[in-house]
Amino acid sequence: MSQISVNNLTWQYDGRLTPAISNISFEVERGGFILILGSSGSGKSTLALCLNGLIPQEMTGKFSGEVRIEGLLTNKASLSQLTQKVGVIFQDPESQIAMLKVEDDVAFGLENRLVPLNEMKKWVKKSLKSVGLLENKDDITSNLSGGMKQKLSLASMLAPMPDILVFDEPTSNLDPKSTQDLFNMIHKLKQSGKYTLLTVEHKLDYLMDIVDRVLLLNPDGTLLADSNPRNILKKHFLRIKEYGIWVPTVFWIGIKLKDRLKEKDISIEPPLTIDEAANKFKLLLKDIKDDEINIGKKVNVKEKKESQDKKFKQIEVKDLNFAYTNKKYVLKNISFAVNNGDFLAIVGPNGSGKTTLVKILTGLLKPSSGTISLYGKNILTIDPVEIPKKMGFVFQNPEHQFLSDTVYNEIALSLRLANKSEDFIKKKVNNLLKQFELIELKEKNPFSLSQGQKRRLSVATMLLWDQDILIFDEPTFGQDFKNSQQMWNILKELNSMGKTIIVITHDMSFVSELTEKVVLLFEGEIKYLGNTFDLFQKRGLLLNSNLMEPLPTTLARKLKISFKDGVFPTTIDEFLYLIN
Amino acid sequence: MPEIFFRYIEKKSIFHSINPSIKLIAVLIMFVAVTLVVDPITSLVFLLLVILSTKFLSNLKYREIITPLILSISTAAFIAIFNILFYKTNFVPELPAIFNIGRLKITDAALKIGLSRGIRVFSLINLSIIFVSTTDVTALVDSLVQNMKMPYRIAYGTLVAYRMIPLLSDEFSQIQASQKIRGVLPKKNIRSKIEFFFKQAITLMVGAIRRSDRLALAMDSKAFGASKKRSFYRPKRVEFKDVIFLISTILVILITYYIMWKIGFLKKLGILA
Numbered sequence: 073m074s075q076i077s078v079n080n081l082t083w084q085y086d087g088r089l090t091p092a093i094s095n096i097s098f099e100v101e102r103g104g105f106i107l108i109l110g111s112s113g114s115g116k117s118t119l120a121l122c123l124n125g126l127i128p129q130e131m132t133g134k135f136s137g138e139v140r141i142e143g144l145l146t147n148k149a150s151l152s153q154l155t156q157k158v159g160v161i162f163q164d165p166e167s168q169i170a171m172l173k174v175e176d177d178v179a180f181g182l183e184n185r186l187v188p189l190n191e192m193k194k195w196v197k198k199s200l201k202s203v204g205l206l207e208n209k210d211d212i213t214s215n216l217s218g219g220m221k222q223k224l225s226l227a228s229m230l231a232p233m234p235d236i237l238v239f240d241e242p243t244s245n246l247d248p249k250s251t252q253d254l255f256n257m258i259h260k261l262k263q264s265g266k267y268t269l270l271t272v273e274h275k276l277d278y279l280m281d282i283v284d285r286v287l288l289l290n291p292d293g294t295l296l297a298d299s300n301p302r303n304i305l306k307k308h309f310l311r312i313k314e315y316g317i318w319v320p321t322v323f324w325i326g327i328k329l330k331d332r333l334k335e336k337d338i339s340i341e342p343p344l345t346i347d348e349a350a351n352k353f354k355l356l357l358k359d360i361k362d363d364e365i366n367i368g369k370k371v372n373v374k375e376k377k378e379s380q381d382k383k384f385k386q387i388e389v390k391d392l393n394f395a396y397t398n399k400k401y402v403l404k405n406i407s408f409a410v411n412n413g414d415f416l417a418i419v420g421p422n423g424s425g426k427t428t429l430v431k432i433l434t435g436l437l438k439p440s441s442g443t444i445s446l447y448g449k450n451i452l453t454i455d456p457v458e459i460p461k462k463m464g465f466v467f468q469n470p471e472h473q474f475l476s477d478t479v480y481n482e483i484a485l486s487l488r489l490a491n492k493s494e495d496f497i498k499k500k501v502n503n504l505l506k507q508f509e510l511i512e513l514k515e516k517n518p519f520s521l522s523q524g525q526k527r528r529l530s531v532a533t534m535l536l537w538d539q540d541i542l543i544f545d546e547p548t549f550g551q552d553f554k555n556s557q558q559m560w561n562i563l564k565e566l567n568s569m570g571k572t573i574i575v576i577t578h579d580m581s582f583v584s585e586l587t588e589k590v591v592l593l594f595e596g597e598i599k600y601l602g603n604t605f606d607l608f609q610k611r612g613l614l615l616n617s618n619l620m621e622p623l624p625t626t627l628a629r630k631l632k633i634s635f636k637d638g639v640f641p642t643t644i645d646e647f648l649y650l651i652n
Numbered sequence: 653m654p655e656i657f658f659r660y661i662e663k664k665s666i667f668h669s670i671n672p673s674i675k676l677i678a679v680l681i682m683f684v685a686v687t688l689v690v691d692p693i694t695s696l697v698f699l700l701l702v703i704l705s706t707k708f709l710s711n712l713k714y715r716e717i718i719t720p721l722i723l724s725i726s727t728a729a730f731i732a733i734f735n736i737l738f739y740k741t742n743f744v745p746e747l748p749a750i751f752n753i754g755r756l757k758i759t760d761a762a763l764k765i766g767l768s769r770g771i772r773v774f775s776l777i778n779l780s781i782i783f784v785s786t787t788d789v790t791a792l793v794d795s796l797v798q799n800m801k802m803p804y805r806i807a808y809g810t811l812v813a814y815r816m817i818p819l820l821s822d823e824f825s826q827i828q829a830s831q832k833i834r835g836v837l838p839k840k841n842i843r844s845k846i847e848f849f850f851k852q853a854i855t856l857m858v859g860a861i862r863r864s865d866r867l868a869l870a871m872d873s874k875a876f877g878a879s880k881k882r883s884f885y886r887p888k889r890v891e892f893k894d895v896i897f898l899i900s901t902i903l904v905i906l907i908t909y910y911i912m913w914k915i916g917f918l919k920k921l922g923i924l925a
Binding site: 150186187193431456 | 789790808811812815818819823826827829830831832833834835836837838839848851852854855858859863864866867869870871872873874875876877878879881882883884885886887
């Protein structure tokens with residue numbers, strides 16, 4: 073008997089016209105690692121909830137087919153039993169923790185299952201230890217960082233000793249360091265051999281080496297394919313691309329390389345993992361040329377647009393310090409300038425002061441000392457109503473800004489408040505709707521849009537005043553490949569129109585591929601200020617600041633290939649140029 | 653981040669060690685006892701008892717509870733002054749004045765009522781401060797479920813909601829910030845401001861409802877509510893010392909009543925006075 077057996081599973085939520093998932097069948101034996109892939113809205117999370125019985129037992133809708141977990145029917149067996157066998161770790165660290173203290177939260181699930189006190193104590197200790205939170209057992213849960221909260225959720229799920237663990241995009245709200253930590257933990261869980269793991273995840277680069285099998289879902293919630301990762305990517309690459317699903321970066325590089333090598337009649341199978349890529353490309357390098365590997369000169373693929381306009385300082389930050397009331401300084405001695413047309417990234421681990429810095433830049437917070445000048449004028453002397461007209465800011469969570477009942481009104485809102493004529497508003501809003509492919513949706517409620525559409529709407533609402541400076545907070549966070557690429561293109565286009573773009577981001581491939589300048593914040597201080605390419609050559613600095621280097625750099629390092637002056641490529645194109 | 657001014661202060665003391673449910677009952681009894689006293693001198697004696705117990709039984713330092721203390725003093729002072737100045741007997745022409753403030757006549761009854769009400773309010777707020785500062789919320793809920801047979805689904809459900817409050821207030825300020833930064837500010841009339849507030853509240857609610865859905869799923873995944881009973885990670889018992897504490901509270905009240913009655917201050921108990 074298989075450990076999990078799913079037969080013709082169909083589920084339709086009440087009030088929806090079509091099923092979230094339909095006709096899904098698969099079997100899982102003990103101990104595997106299964107990756108569930110699909111575009112957003114394809115029913116990945118729904119599938120996860122079907123496994124521990126919450127669907128259909130706790131939700132209303134139409135259920136057909138059957139799911140058995142170690143023989144137990146999920147629509148019949150008690151939830152206490154089912155949730156004990158299948159632990160689920162969800163996406164949002166904030167809404168999984170029930171109790172005020174770390175230890176109590178781990179005990180919570182055990183108490184509900186009537187585990188006696190002395191066993192409870194043992195299990196709580198053991199599971200906290202396994203995620204490295206034993207020292208924090210008395211901490212208040214709301215004070216933990218996002219990464220620690222996810223570890224706590226994992227501990228709470230491990231405590232009742234499940235056989236199956238389901239991760240539903242567990243890292244999408246975490247910074248790169250915490251993501252890596254959690255992945256390491258998942259690696260360990262896999263190696264222990266005690267668990268069957270099912271994961272919904274789109275950051276695949278550091279996970280592919282343990283994936284045994286992939287379930288690939290169609291957007292309509294049916295199962296397209298169920299096979300090993302190599303087969304899936306080989307056979308269904310076009311579909312995967314069409315659905316906007318992330319693929320491992322090395323696979324992407326492999327595909328591009330394959331195209332380029334076609335002319336030379338060399339064929340290459342795109343690799344799945346970093347190690348595999350290193351090995352494959354090494355062979356390739358031997359094939360083509362064994363003379364010298366340090367070839368060429370560093371190419372500037374991001375060909376700088378030669379602007380005729382003179383550069384001038386739009387924003388200047390001088391000796392900025394900031395502390396919240398009588399606590400320690402969050403920002404120390406910050407000085408930098410932003411010129412017109414810059415494409416600047418502000419990077420650094422969570423808690424390094426990025427958001428505080430931007431709040432000061434936009435006048436939401438007042439500096440404790442130091443000055444911010446906007447076009448040469450101290451920002452504190454500018455009327456707060458005027459700042460948004462000079463500098464647009466797109467928040468991380470688009471929903472926070474939605475106040476209107478339709479997409480059209482949402483964009484029109486601030487123009488109406490500024491008493492512009494309806495004719496003017498109509499023209500302006502319709503242009504923006506067209507530019508951001510939202511015109512068909514203009515009568516829809518903003519909250520009912522998809523993730524990617526919400527993002528685009530929030531960018532559109534910011535561009536009303538033709539500001540020359542635009543600031544984005546995590547514009548690509550937690551989005552699928554298609555929406556992410558769309559966002560990249562929007563930002564690139566805005567920048568090429570001459571707008572200054574400032575982006576706060578954790579996404580190093582974004583930083584390396586798009587931006588020209590970086591401000592690296594660490595514990596409230598600027599650790600690096602300069603051009604993007606040079607930052608990624610400083611490996612020690614990256615390590616010390618908990619930043620990941622871009623994958624092409626890692627790969628080149630492994631292959632021991634570099635440009636003539638000893639620098640490593642930082643973008644995919646640079647890498648390809650080098651290897652060609 | 654503004655501190656919530658009523659909060660638990662973790663320490664070791666007699667008050668901290670009493671079973672939370674018993675402590676709650678004792679505090680409620682004390683509430684009733686204080687409320688029923690009309691006479692200002694007796695009220696003052698009770699206030700003294702409250703202050704002494706804070707000093708000797710709670711191990712709290714005054715600076716730790718200074719914010720709520722200031723709040724309670726100002727509330728009490730306001731109530732006292734308001735009653736002394738405007739109590740109904742001041743406006744009865746036949747009654748004699750004990751003194752005048754401007755054209756306002758202050759009668760004997762107004763002075764007594766004012767002082768007694770002020771002192772009682774001060775005592776009541778102080779009692780609440782002691783209770784909140786010496787009682788861990790989780791321990792209170794644990795104890796209510798285990799010792800008072802409160803249904804656990806309701807109790808822990810409430811506790812989770814309580815945990816969400818700071819998150820909600822955080823989120824609300826983020827919503828406000830994102831409007832401000834976008835240049836979306838209400839017009840300068842009250843109507844526009846109210847409308848704006850409600851719009852933002854709806855935005856907050858949409859997020860809150862989604863969050864509570866997610867939280868409910870996560871709790872269900874931990875088998876919350878799957879069985880009628882529950883085991884307890886932090887067992888709470890009513891011990892001998894708790895019973896003694898409760899009895900002593902009642903005794904102290906009765907003895908105070910008796911003495912004050914004997915020496916002639918406490919003539920009657922009343923709710924409306």
